[in-house]
Every structure is written in structure tokens, then in C-alpha cells.
Amino acid sequence: MNRRHVLQTAALALCPVSCGKKLNPPAPFATLADLAAMLQAEQTTPQLLVEHFLQRIARIDRTGPMVNAILELNPEVKAIAASCQPGLLHGLPVLIKDNIDTADAMHTTAGSLALRGHPPAKDAALVTRLREAGAIILGKTNLSEWANIRSPNSTSGWSARGGLTRNPHKLTHSASGSSSGSAAAVAAGLAPAAIGTETNGSIVSPASACGIVGFKPTVGLVSGEGVIPITHHQDTAGPMTLTVRDAALLMQVLAAGFTVELPSDALKGARLGVLRQQSGQQPQVLALFESALQKLREAGAVIVDSVELPHAREAGSLSWKAMLIELRTDLNAYLEARGGEVRSLAELIAFNEKHRDTEMPHFGQEFFERSEQLGAPEIIAAGQKARQRAQQLAGPEGIDAALKEHDLDALICPTNDPVGVINLKTGDTHERVVSTPAAVAGYPHLTVPLGLVDGLPVGFSFIGTAKADGRILALGHAFEQITQARVAPSLIAS
Structure with missing residues (x-):
């Protein structure tokens, strides 16, 4: 960023009415890229963006549909918006999951009452990176308490501190977990992006269930320092966004030295292996999947059908x-x-x-x-x-072996079947979700919206080898452009 842009940004912060320029409210479900362009064109300010999303949260999360995705708002957010740092995410509001440490006026509790009274001494490493890039931490999202590792009978999206998060597409249905609030908030347009965490499925499952993009990076690419753990062998934070482009933008901040290109023709010549054994048997999901496979072929991808994943x-x-x-x-x-x-x-x-x-x-x-x-x-x-x-079984002898045998760029399948009805007495209904192979191997896994089945979202998965994060994002971005399958929740959009 050059000195001139820094001075322009500072002047804009001092002049919230944009010194005579016409200001426009963001479009519903504006992406990070949309909002960054508005800020660059001086069509809005960080303060006005914060006010816009606070109003949406009040209207959709606290009253109205009452998705209940936000556990806690940042009480300092308006002051932060007035003085946020210049950088790649300058002035852009982001939500973070409540198992990620912040040394500020907010708590970090993993949804538990046990951690309310003693806040962390410092920000998680990824929070430091977000702040240094100019992002505005809007608040903390609810989650399945302790990232869903407390009980086999748990209900995803419920925590003692935050209550129950619901799916914005059907409020009677699960938002999945454990990054339930992060997924539901982005799907409902309460923020353009959120940070979730995954040990096994906790990013890709709620993202696919709520109809947004979720990216679980290679384990270790994003620092786990200051994230309440389950196991450092599988834990990772990752972006949950409206588009793959936005996920890639966040990854450039979350991971040191990470760069990515998103060419429009990334699918041309790409070899993609279909994981039939992981694709389930839900007829409507499989119909959406077959339609997507045809679009991939038309875009120049080579579809290898089917590929077995050994030792899963x-x-x-x-x-x-x-x-x-x-x-x-x-x-x-x-x-x-x-x-x-x-x-x-x-x-x-x-x-x-x-x-x-x-x-x-x-x-x-x-x-x-x-x-x-x-x-x-x-x-x-x-x-x-x-x-x-x-x-070893999941990585070199599993995913890597399958990729090598068929000379593949990525493995693909439908991420999930539609989620079930919430029942706090009996717990989760455990519909099919593909997450374990990439989670155990520590490899990248991207889910992109595939469509709706009976009004509920399903996703499309791209899985790759270790540190193939950029390639997986590029494939997902190109897929997104030819399918345009994300649908805003009808209840929220109306």
C-alpha cells in the first residue's frame, strides 16, 4: 500500500460523510471483495459498514428470524472502525468463533460458562494477523460447546453460554457444527466473512449445511496459537465466506507468506477423481452432483469416475x-x-x-x-x-495414493446430505458429511455451494494433498463461476 492510499484512508476515517461524496449502503450479501471495492471508491466508510452489519444483526439475529449465530458483539467495534489499520482487509468486518482467543473486551469461552471469568492474556496469532491487516473484529460467533467434543449425544450449534444457533435456510433445522454460528452468520448476511475452526468437519460441515464456502487449510498453515484445542494434529482455523475469492483473500492474511492465483480457466485440463463411496445415496443430492460433473466436463475438466480411497x-x-x-x-x-x-x-x-x-x-x-x-x-x-x-493411512497411503494412481489434481464428491431437524432431547441426526479423510491427513478441503434439496443447502468438495491449498482454491473458484449455486436464505432475503 502506497503513502497516498494511506493518507486517503486516514482522511476518509476523519470524514465519515465522505466529504461530499455519495455514500451507498452495501447490497444484501455483499462479499468482502464488494465491500473492499466500495471502500476503495470511497462509496462507504468502515464506520458505516459496521453500523450496517450491527443493524442486520439486531434485525435478524436478535429479533426477527432469530438465527442466534452471534454469541457476543465487540463493544469497542465502533471505535475500532474509526481508527482501523490500513492493509489488505482495511475496514472489513469479520466475525470469529468463540474458541479463538481475543485479549479485548470480549470473552473467549468455547461456549462454556467455565471460562467466562478469566480472559486470555493475548490475542490468538491469527487474530493479530487480522487486526494488522485492518480487519474489524465485529464479534464472536456461537459454536457447538467445546467444538463438539464433550458428548456423543450433543446437539450441534448449542452451547451453555450462547444457546442454540439455527440454520438460516430452515430455522427448524440444524446449522451443523461446530462452527455453527460462523456459518449461519455468513449465510444470513450478518457479516461478509467469519473464521471457523475444524478438527474433523467443523468448517466444511456447517458451511455446506448453511450454503456458503468453507475452507479447511493444510494443518499448520494457519497458526493454532491461542485457539482452544482438541488435538494439534488435526486442529486448524479457516475462512467461512460467501465466495471462494473471499476465502482466498482471508487465507493471504491468516497464513504467513501464502499467495494464490484464481485463473478463470483453472478447470481446463484438471483431472478430478470422483469419490463414489463417499458420495452417499440421496437421489436429489446425486442429481445435483451429476449436473455439476457435466458442467465440469464442459469447462474442460477430466472426470475420473470412480476413485477408491484406501484405508479410510x-x-x-x-x-x-x-x-x-x-x-x-x-x-x-x-x-x-x-x-x-x-x-x-x-x-x-x-x-x-x-x-x-x-x-x-x-x-x-x-x-x-x-x-x-x-x-x-x-x-x-x-x-x-x-x-x-x-x-500415514489417511495421507500417503490414502489421499496421496489415490491422487497418484490416477494422476489427479483433486478428489471430488458431494460434501453433505441435507441436515436434519433440531431435537435437543435426542441430539444430532448425523446425516452424511465427508470430512474424515482430509481431517486425519491434515490436508486441504474446500466446500462450495452445490444447490438446495428441499430448501436445504448441500456442498461440493475439493480435496487435495498437503500444501495444495492454492490449487484447491483455484479449482473451487472456477467451479463457483460455472455453477453460481449459492442461494440466499429465502426467509432472510425477504
Whole structure:
């Protein structure tokens, strides 16, 4: 950014009426790229953008449809908008999931009452990068409490602190999880973008269920420092946006040194392998998928149908065994470093028991209790072996083997079947979602809107090898241009 633009930005902040220029409200569901262009053309200001989204949140999230995606608004957001940094995201509002540390007036709780009283001492590394790029942290999004690792009977989108987030396409249906609030907020137009986190499916599942773009990058590409953990072997933050272009823009900020090009002809000559065994049997989903495959062929892609993913079931099973062991180790380290009333998983379990009426009115903490029993040295050693084997089977002997055998650029399939009706008494209905292979391998996974089935969104997945993030985003962007399948929620749009 040159000195002239910096001075223009500063002058604009001092002159919120744009010194006589005509100001325009953003179009409904304006993208990050749309809003950046408006700011550059001095058709709006960061202050006016913040006010616009605060009004939408009040009208859609707090009243009206009451999606309940926003757990907490940033009380300093208007002051921040008046003095935000110049940079790639200058003046652009972004929401972040409530398991990502912020050392400000907001809490960071993973949706739990246990962490309310002792805020983090510093921002998560990714939050620092967002602020330095000029982004405005608008607030925190609700989530499946503790990123959905507390109980097998949980309801996605529910937390003791935030209540229940609902799908903006059908308020009776699940927003999926655990980045439920991040997905629902972007889908409802409460912000142009949000940051979610994924261990296994927690970005791609809610993104596909709510009809937006979700990108799980290669593990390690985005720093996990300051993100409440499940396991560092699979945890990663990633962008949840209206378009792939916006996801790529955020990735250039979230990941140091990351660059990406999005050529319009990225699909020409691309070899894409169809994962039939992971595609499910829902007739309407498969019909949408077949239509998309034909459009891919017309764009010059070579479709290899079908491709088997070896060892997928065994890799997933070993990963789950390791994850429960790693949860105790990684969460204990985070809680001890943060300080406060709860400094270990054992103390967290005790807190939940003490506050059972508010913390566990709908489901328990069976996974927490099982994890706490897995602290013996020999168990930890067995978990390390299971993790190494799971990564080998999912990565080099799984995804990589399939890509190599057929000389593929990416693996593709429908991301999900439509989500089910919310039932807090019985928990999630567990419709098909493809997430485990890329999650266990730590490889990039992008979901892009594919269409609606009975009014509920489904997504289209691109999965690649380690650090092929740029290529996966480019393929997804080109796919998005030829399908234009994202649909705004009818209830919100009207």
C-alpha cells in the first residue's frame, strides 16, 4: 500500500460523510471483495459498514428470524472502525468463533460458562494477523460447546453460554457444527466473512449445511496459537465466506507468506477423481452432483469416475482413538497456561457437574470423562502410535495414493446430505458429511455451494494433498463461476 492510499484512508476515517461524496449502503450479501471495492471508491466508510452489519444483526439475529449465530458483539467495534489499520482487509468486518482467543473486551469461552471469568492474556496469532491487516473484529460467533467434543449425544450449534444457533435456510433445522454460528452468520448476511475452526468437519460441515464456502487449510498453515484445542494434529482455523475469492483473500492474511492465483480457466485440463463411496445415496443430492460433473466436463475438466480411497475407515478409527488421548494433553496445556478457575480437564469436568442445570441440561460429558481416564504413560504412547499410523493411512497411503494412481489434481464428491431437524432431547441426526479423510491427513478441503434439496443447502468438495491449498482454491473458484449455486436464505432475503 502506497503513502497516498494511506493518507486517503486516514482522511476518509476523519470524514465519515465522505466529504461530499455519495455514500451507498452495501447490497444484501455483499462479499468482502464488494465491500473492499466500495471502500476503495470511497462509496462507504468502515464506520458505516459496521453500523450496517450491527443493524442486520439486531434485525435478524436478535429479533426477527432469530438465527442466534452471534454469541457476543465487540463493544469497542465502533471505535475500532474509526481508527482501523490500513492493509489488505482495511475496514472489513469479520466475525470469529468463540474458541479463538481475543485479549479485548470480549470473552473467549468455547461456549462454556467455565471460562467466562478469566480472559486470555493475548490475542490468538491469527487474530493479530487480522487486526494488522485492518480487519474489524465485529464479534464472536456461537459454536457447538467445546467444538463438539464433550458428548456423543450433543446437539450441534448449542452451547451453555450462547444457546442454540439455527440454520438460516430452515430455522427448524440444524446449522451443523461446530462452527455453527460462523456459518449461519455468513449465510444470513450478518457479516461478509467469519473464521471457523475444524478438527474433523467443523468448517466444511456447517458451511455446506448453511450454503456458503468453507475452507479447511493444510494443518499448520494457519497458526493454532491461542485457539482452544482438541488435538494439534488435526486442529486448524479457516475462512467461512460467501465466495471462494473471499476465502482466498482471508487465507493471504491468516497464513504467513501464502499467495494464490484464481485463473478463470483453472478447470481446463484438471483431472478430478470422483469419490463414489463417499458420495452417499440421496437421489436429489446425486442429481445435483451429476449436473455439476457435466458442467465440469464442459469447462474442460477430466472426470475420473470412480476413485477408491484406501484405508479410510481404519484411518478414521485410529484417529479417534488418538484424539481422545490427545484432547486431555492439549486441553490441559491450554487451560494451565491461561489460568483461572478451571486449569485442567479434570477441573472442567468437576465444574460441569457442579453446574449441571446450566451446563448439561440436554447432554452430558461422556467424551470428557473418557479422555480424563487416558493419561497413563503407556496409553499416551499407544495414542502416539495410533496417530502416526492414522496419518500415514489417511495421507500417503490414502489421499496421496489415490491422487497418484490416477494422476489427479483433486478428489471430488458431494460434501453433505441435507441436515436434519433440531431435537435437543435426542441430539444430532448425523446425516452424511465427508470430512474424515482430509481431517486425519491434515490436508486441504474446500466446500462450495452445490444447490438446495428441499430448501436445504448441500456442498461440493475439493480435496487435495498437503500444501495444495492454492490449487484447491483455484479449482473451487472456477467451479463457483460455472455453477453460481449459492442461494440466499429465502426467509432472510425477504
